Amino acid sequence: MIILPLVEPPPIELPELDWLLLGPMALVLGAAVVGVMVEAFAPRSSRRTIQLVLTFGSLIGAFVLVVLAAGSGGPVMASAAVIDGPALFLQGGILLVALLAALTMAERHVDPSGDAFAARASAMPGSEDERQFTARGYLQTEVWPLFLFAVGGMMLFPASNDLLTMFVALEIMSLPLYLLAGMARRRRLLSQESALKYFLLGAFSSAFFLYGAALVYGFAGTVNLGGIADAVTAQPQMSGLLLGGIAMIAVGMLFKVAAVPFHSWAPDVYQGAPTPVTGFMAAGVKVAAFGALLRLMYVAFAGSEWDWRPAFWVIAALTFFVGSIVALVQSDIKRMLAYSSIAHAGFLLLGVIAVTPEGLAATMFYLVTYGLATVGAFGVVMLVRDDTGENTAMENWRGLGRTHPWLAGAFALFLLSFAGIPLTAGFIGKFSVFAAAAAAGEGWLVLLAVLASAIAAFFYIRVVVVMFFSDPVGDGPAVAVPSWFTRTAIAFGAAATLVLGIFPQPVLEWAAQADIFIR
Amino acid sequence: MNLTSLQLPLSELPEEPVEALTGTLPAEAAGGYFPYMWLLVALPAFGALVLLVGGKRTNAWGHLLACLLPIGSFVLACLLLAQMMGAPVEDRLVTLEMWDWTFAGMFDVPFALRLDQLSMVFVMLISGVGSLIHIYSIGYMAEDPDRRKFFAYLNLFVAAMLLLVLANNYLLLYVGWEGVGLASYLLIGFWQYKSSAAVAAKKAFVMNRVGDVGLSVAVMLMFVTFGTVTFEQVFAAAPEAGDTALNLIGLALLLAAVGKSAQFPLQAWLLDAMEGPTPVSALIHAATMVTAGVYLIVRSNAIFDLASIAVTAVLAVGIITMVAGAVIACAKDEIKKSLAGSTMSQIGYMFVAAGLGPAGYVFAIFHLLMHGMFKADLFLSAGSVMHGMKDEKNMRFYGALRKVMLVTTIAFICGFLGISGLPPFDSFFSKDDIIKAALGTNWFAGVAAIAAAGLTAFYMTRMLSMTFFGDKRWKEEADPHESPSVMTVPMLLLSVGALFGGLFFVYVGDIVGWLDPITGYQPFVLPINDTVLEIVTLVVVLTGITLAWRQYASRPVPQQPPQQVSVFTTAARNSLYDDAFNEAVFMRPGQYLTRWLVWFDNQVVDGAVRGIASKVSGAGEQVKRLQTGFARSYALLMVGGAVLIGVVFVVARWL
Structure with a gap:
């Protein structure tokens, strides 16, 4: 009988935690955990108030911490994540977007029966239960912890420094979003269908990501982004493991940013999800996922950029052309905005392809301006309604500029910013990304992108024309009067869009100072 | 011809901006009130914002706020003037840097204000006359349901006009330029339910756009030629640029000036612009905005001094408009149209002066300042007449109004004295200076200026006698009465300026010495004796007055314009077929x-x-x-x- 010598297992070393740098994420995720407790123990009547305090308190607190941490940085949690200039800039952007989105989610005045979420998500659509819960005025306050978890995931995503952390962040971000997408108060079947689709396809794409991560680990022997970069430079010869890994990771990431042909979920989900969630998703996920994609491509795979660049050329061109062209034939505002968001993913990919500090700074600026305008635009969409809820048919928006000049003016401003008209933030963002890509030698792709921008401008301007130059149908669109929550969100989005279009310099400079990833 | 300066490739643009020609003093260093000069623009802009955003809620008090804010600008302007007068000459050019409009490292335009002797003159004129006209409008627009909107547009105009003259670069000037164009369009068409007003607004807008193309072309040419659009840097670099580039820039600037100042061949909009409320005609289409073209040319003197073709074109445009405007003014029966013709003609004088080069810039601005006062006075008096006559504009239905509107009559006579060139009133100094400078530089321009002085006296006497003297020719429903004091007091204040402005600026405030550091005054030699020339001019003026008096005051004026008239009269009645x-x-x-x-x-x-x-x-x-x-x-x-x-x-x- 052989007795194996008893080996003392090595002690687990707890990593040092830098609380200043981790603070923002810790605060948001901590508030989310507390929020779950609140759902379990607090009386129903006070839950909404507590959740709102928790949500806004943690978001604002985290934003303050991000500002305080600006300028410092370094790897945290045993290099699982790295808080550097770009991470802090994007976290600040995500927090701002989340704040505005939270304002629109808190809106209770536009729908006579409550907020944008089902009174009880578990009740069957159309059932007696549902009717009862709605009549009693129940609110599904679980949306707030779910929302905070998603925000936390978004913040970790662009700060992840290894493939596994990135995968975990991706799932922390995505899972609550799948749920939130299915919780609309009106048109619940549509909402649930879209949530299920989003979940199935999201799981499919996560599998791609994970498989890709495994292949890259097989190649590099590490999941750390810096380690992968070293391995890439050390072995310049072709490796199927590496190429396959990059390709599959790219599929997972491109799904999240809704690049063609991984975009099919976006129009359905954008249309089905409760509008505040759509705004949050469209803005927040885009910022977070592009942040992560930038880090992957700039840090881990920069050494083999000539392998992945051609594929990204094709995907970028496909994305901005398909997004712009299909948006032309949409007759629903939410779907139109979904395709517009797809087109923007294409333009943003130019900044990824550039692989220069200017490209990074420009993409980050573009992301923030796009995010703020997007949340604002969906905030406006929430308000144009009829008896059955929001009315997003473009036909119904005719003459909005005459009946509600301020609202239509704000929406027009967002659309002009999306179109990249000068004196709006969108112009500066688009211009800097195109300039950076052109400087990186992508002249042809920029030319195509400008063409696609021209097509895209057409459908944005068309909505402006419909709002301001068509006669209203009947009494014109019915517009709900929102509380100050939504007003603040729209006004802030509009103000930011205008101010960043006229005085972009401070934010551009801030982005330019944060244009180096720490490995 | 040297084309190379135009074809400078972008890569050869100067890396660093050229150092400024004359040292400008940062506002912070100048201290005192200078760091606050942004308030000049901000106050009226704030008024426009409050009134437009506040909507109906501001109806009750909006017009009072709208009056106070330009007055605030005026007070600040007085303080700045006092400080500037106390400063040594080399410290009078003050720049207030606010922020940079830069991106992508290719395009660097500072948002900065520049206050020097030239812009100071304009700031005083705009905020001073502007304030008076705001006050006058309280009475004039008292009955109008949209009075708040009217005041909002007026404030917008004042803000844009101040921005125009305070900008330290051509791009910011362009912003103000477009701003005044917008305000002008909104105010000409203020009574848009009248199709004539709507059409007039559109006409003014379109013709101004033609001119604005000139300004944008000029800005682009400057950017290509000099790599900058800041005044100091452009002026400093001008001597190194080629002839062709300078002349092209000069001609493009002239096109802009011609459009804004209603000079030949873009003059036609001004007569129609009289469809707007009369305070607008006084402020925008007489005293300030239409003189922006003169400002642009005088401001760009460093370019025009080197661009011989462009400066000759300025002179030619000035001579043509000076005479043509006066001829039109002689034949129009509507009081405001006649005054509009007069405005064209007087601005023509300023163009002539500017077209003379360094000998004339100062006098262009001097006459502009005088014109701002007496023409505003004349317009406000005309507005007071129309106010009393139920908006009747045709002078053939006026007559003998001196008996019922004594104050208005006095104010109008003061304006008349100011414009006609009788000693010792405004034009006697400013216009004679232009005539002398013209004779000393270009005899043809001088003779034309003397002839136009005679025409000026003729049409002003005609207007005066048809309106206030002769017999009553009122329509039955007319019930002429004196206007309220909120209207007459501003008129009387402007009358004082019309009477004594010239005396003041010659004997007390030396305008030539004041502007010299900016425009570079160059004395000239008169070919004939000074006194002889003055007497000749005076005789011509007196002849014009006598002829008109005999025609329109001593004889009855028919209510229907006579049809058996010469070709020239018909042509003039039709605005020379413009x-x-x-x-x-x-x-x-x-x-x-x-x-x-x-x-x-x-x-x-x-x-x-x-x-x-x-x-x-x-x-x-x-x-x-x-x-x-x-x-x-x-x-x-x-x-x-x-x-x-x-x-x-x-x-x-x-x-």
Whole structure:
């Protein structure tokens, strides 16, 4: 009988935690955990108030911490994540977007029966239960912890420094979003269908990501982004493991940013999800996922950029052309905005392809301006309604500029910013990304992108024309009067869009100072 | 001809901006009130914002706020003037840097204000006359349901005009330039329910756009030639640029000035612009905005001094408009149109002076300042008459109004004395200076200026006697009465300026010495004796007055304009056929061109566009079909995408 010598297992070393740098994420995720407790123990009547305090308190607190941490940085949690200039800039952007989105989610005045979420998500659509819960005025306050978890995931995503952390962040971000997408108060079947689709396809794409991560680990022997970069430079010869890994990771990431042909979920989900969630998703996920994609491509795979660049050329061109062209034939505002968001993913990919500090700074600026305008635009969409809820048919928006000049003016401003008209933030963002890509030698792709921008401008301007130059149908669109929550969100989005279009310099400079990833 | 300066490739643009020619003092260093000069623009801009955003809520007090804010600007301007007068000459050019409008490192335009002796004169004129006209408007617009909007636009105008004269670079000036154009358009068409007003606004807008193209071309040329659009840097670099570039820039600036100042050949809009409320005509279309062209040329003197062709063109434009405007003013029966003709003519004088080069710049500004006061006075008096006469504008239905509107009569007479060139009132100094400078530089311009002085005296006497003297020719419903004091007091204040402004600026405030550091005054030699010239001019003026008095005061004026008149009178009544001219020279060929373009557009361009558009939306419809709504087909599409990426990876490696 052989007795194996008893080996003392090595002690687990707890990593040092830098609380200043981790603070923002810790605060948001901590508030989310507390929020779950609140759902379990607090009386129903006070839950909404507590959740709102928790949500806004943690978001604002985290934003303050991000500002305080600006300028410092370094790897945290045993290099699982790295808080550097770009991470802090994007976290600040995500927090701002989340704040505005939270304002629109808190809106209770536009729908006579409550907020944008089902009174009880578990009740069957159309059932007696549902009717009862709605009549009693129940609110599904679980949306707030779910929302905070998603925000936390978004913040970790662009700060992840290894493939596994990135995968975990991706799932922390995505899972609550799948749920939130299915919780609309009106048109619940549509909402649930879209949530299920989003979940199935999201799981499919996560599998791609994970498989890709495994292949890259097989190649590099590490999941750390810096380690992968070293391995890439050390072995310049072709490796199927590496190429396959990059390709599959790219599929997972491109799904999240809704690049063609991984975009099919976006129009359905954008249309089905409760509008505040759509705004949050469209803005927040885009910022977070592009942040992560930038880090992957700039840090881990920069050494083999000539392998992945051609594929990204094709995907970028496909994305901005398909997004712009299909948006032309949409007759629903939410779907139109979904395709517009797809087109923007294409333009943003130019900044990824550039692989220069200017490209990074420009993409980050573009992301923030796009995010703020997007949340604002969906905030406006929430308000144009009829008896059955929001009315997003473009036909119904005719003459909005005459009946509600301020609202239509704000929406027009967002659309002009999306179109990249000068004196709006969108112009500066688009211009800097195109300039950076052109400087990186992508002249042809920029030319195509400008063409696609021209097509895209057409459908944005068309909505402006419909709002301001068509006669209203009947009494014109019915517009709900929102509380100050939504007003603040729209006004802030509009103000930011205008101010960043006229005085972009401070934010551009801030982005330019944060244009180096720490490995 | 030297074309190289125009073809300077971008890469050879100066890396660092050229150092300023004269040292400008940062506002912080100048101290005192200078760091606050942004308030000059901000106060009225704030008023416009409050009134437009506040909407009906501000109806009750909006007009009072709108009056207080320009007055605030005026008070600040007085303080700044006092401080500037106390400062040594080399410290009078003060720049207030606010922020940079920069991006991508290619385009650097500071948002900065520049206050020097020249802009100071304008700031005083705009905020001073502007404040008076705001106050006058309280009475004039008392009955108008949209009074708040009117005041909002007036404030907007004052803000934009102040920005125009305070800008330290051409791009910011362009912002103000467009701002005053917008305010002018809104105010001409203020009574848009009258189709004549709407049409007039549109006409003014279109003709101004033609001029504005000139300004934008000038800005672009400057950017290409000098790599900057800041005044100091452009002026400092001007001597190094080629003749062609300078002349092209000068001509483009002249085009802009001609449009804004209603000079030949873009003069036609000003007569129609009289459809706007009278305070607007006084402020925008007489005292300030229309003189922006003169400002632009005098401000750009460093360019015009080196551009001989452009400066000759300025002189030619000035002579033509000076005479033509006076002729038109002699024949118009509507009081405001006659005054508008007079405005064109007087601005023509300023162009003549500016076209004389360094000898004349100072006098252009001097006359501009005088004109701002006496013409505003005349317009406000005319407005007071119309106010009392139920908006009757035709002087053939006036007459003998001195008996019922004594204060208005006095104010109008003061304006008359100011413009006609009798000693010792405003024009006697400013206009005679221009005549002398013209004779000393270019005898033809001098003779034309003397002739125009005679015409000026003629049409002003005609206006004065048809309105206030002679017999009553009132319509039955007319019930003339004196205007309230909120209107007459501003008129009287302006009258004081019309009477004594010239004396003041010659004997107390030395305008030539004041402006010299900016415009570079250059003395000239008169070919004839000074006193002889003054006497000749005076005789010509007195002849004009006598002729007009005999024609319009001593004899009865028919209510219907006489039909048996000379060709010249008919021509003048028709504004020298400017509309027909525009129609024949611009509109018809334009229409043929548009017709051909429309045909081309329909057949060729639209054919292509429609083809592309239908292809594009057809493609959209095709791709849309992929959006089946089935998660399984979406997943299949994703697999397809993954395969695509894989293929591209392999192909990229293989290539």
